[in-house]
Amino acid sequence: MRYERPETLMDATALLAEASENAFVLAGGTDLLVRMQSDDFKADLVVDIKSIAGMGEVTETEDAFVIGAAVPCAALGEHEALTAAWPGVVEAANLIGSTQVQGRCTVSGNLCNASPAADSVPALVAANAKVRIAGPGGTREAAVLDIPTGPGKTSLAKGEIIESVILPKPTARSGDAYLRFTPRTEMDIAVVGAGVSLSLDDDGVVKSARVALGAVGPKVMLVEDGARALVGTRLEDAALNALAAACSAGSNPIDDKRGTVEFRKQVAGVLARRAAQTAYTRAGEK
């Protein structure tokens, strides 16, 4: 195995573009190093992106927060403006693994690892986050929703790296939340995860909403029927029931040791309802 630590994105993408199929980006390493322990995993090249300028920083621009691909999740929780703007995204990122994992793991890595149960991804999708992608042919932007394509698979082309996650600045009177179900409160993998983001008009009526679910299908899903059930309401019982029904119906989970199909579908509705209520309360407080 070769270990490279390029100082520019251009060098990093060139290394990956020229490499074999067994080339990997290293940011926090909390997934990659675990895989490297396995006998049937082979890495020919590991490209550590932490020496590239800007990768380790959260930058606040006029209309967005730009989270460099090597920013550890613990640093997101320490960023006051980001935590105030997107508490649900920060909560989700801070649910990943242990304190030790938090000090290393990144939201870009959580996204690229493409686990259906990734905690930060439904929250990012609900927040309508984008990613900036650097590749041999230049840079492009894509929606977070479009990056995972299935378990362990992404839409990134050979040589492409996520450079940053871009969270738009929330509009006035908007809020978000993320909830997951796990048997243990810490150090566990989501059986179901639900992220909700919504914004209100001056009368407290939901103007727009996004609802995303994790761990109930091969990739994160945006539940548009669920979001539509909230728009035009003040989250009365009928709206919340419609949201829960849409989330249960839209879920396409598997049976495994951590939860049955029937259980996951029900919990998807329950968590979406609770996340929507928290997001609504937060939106009203801004």
Next chain:
Amino acid sequence: MTSIAVSTTINDDDVEFLCQPDETLLDVLRNRLGLMGAKEGCGTGDCGACSTIMDGRVVCSCLVLGAEAQGRTIETIEGLANGSELHPLQSKFIEHAALQCGICTPGFLMAAKALLDKNPDPTEEEIRYWLAGNLCRCTGYDKIVRAVQAAATEMRGESA
């Protein structure tokens, strides 16, 4: 594989070592530098026995490549005591009998140090969540939590 030359700072000392590209920081500490305090429990970041502090954040050294230590500041259990004077966390672990077999202890101490460096007055709940990535299979967690609370009290200069 070609060895990589790494310059780093460990427990305030400048250290240089050669390692393989796929060698973990834990293996470097134990096998190349003779720092045997960090333990390998699981090797996959689940147990916290290999906890060390890198640039002020507690990490599992089994999930860090040795090559990543370049230019970083590493703290290990070997640097926790000041000469023969134990750190308050170490004294309180002994006083409260917060260890039995001791395999998990260096990891707990380094994780607890990182907590108290950041938050000198954590609640019991904050301590328990912070240490959720450190597993102990014989002492149980209550004595460990009490020891961390007692050390925090002493370090704040208050009497228990």
